[in-house]
Amino acid sequence: MTALGGALVAFRYLTVLPLPRSRTPGDLGRAAGWFPVVGLALGGILALASLALDRLVPPAVSGMLLVVLWAGLTGGLHLDGLADTADGLGGGWSRERALAIMRDGRSGPYGVTAIVLVLGLKTAALASLPDGLVSRTLVASAVLGRTGPLLLVGLCPPARPEGAGHSFAAGARVPGLLVGGLVTVAVCWIALGPWGLVPIAAAGLATCALAAVVRRRLGGFTGDTLGALVEGIEAGVLTVAVSLDFLALG
Secondary structure, eight states: OOHHHHHHHHHHHHSOOOOOOOOSTTHHHHTGGGHHHHHHHHHHHHHHHHHHHTTTSOHHHHHHHHHHHHHHHTTTHHHHHHHHHHHHHHHOSSHHHHHHHHHOSSOOHHHHHHHHHHHHHHHHHHHHSOHHHHHHHHHHHHHHHTTHHHHHHHHSOBSSSSSHHHHHHHHOOHHHHHHHHHHHHHHHHHHHGGGGHHHHHHHHHHHHHHHHHHHHHHSSBOHHHHHHHHHHHHHHHHHHHHHHIIIIIO
């Protein structure tokens, strides 16, 4: 796969942009190194939107509108994965039952609750950040959210022999994952300075924790758990940024 082909696959899968679809099962994994770049593009759009909204509406309204735009740019892909993962882990007492629940397109109480809590946390965090930190944190969180899957694929196997998780694992290559990781470190350092290492560490710990849970409960990760990880890291990074601002950056 060419570099341009990998970029197209990553942007097509992770955003609503009308680009060519993946043609072979391993394309998604081979495009993994571009995931943080997609996050950088999404974060840049959100950062520009935040600068405009700061002049038009109060922080709470701005935070809500940014979260709406965030979900719209990804087509709700990761939120769907979050809901399915919450339903599967919350309602399935065996591996087979949990995976069956996650295949069901309907959202149950665990899934709905997870979506509400994550979106609420994002909105509250964005409303709590000072104006000068919102745009930088949006970029860092969007990039880190799409770096988590790069680490997860190295920590546990796919749970199924088919599906998005298997496709991702089948094509993932160490050089691409390393390049994606370096892009993430560079972006977080530029956006937040030395403090950028804190959300990086937090995202790494969250990924390790999820890897341990899905290994034990599901036998590995699925496409849904990748989406849940993206949403969880994004919300977590925003929360960490609020804490850092409260403790040191302000």
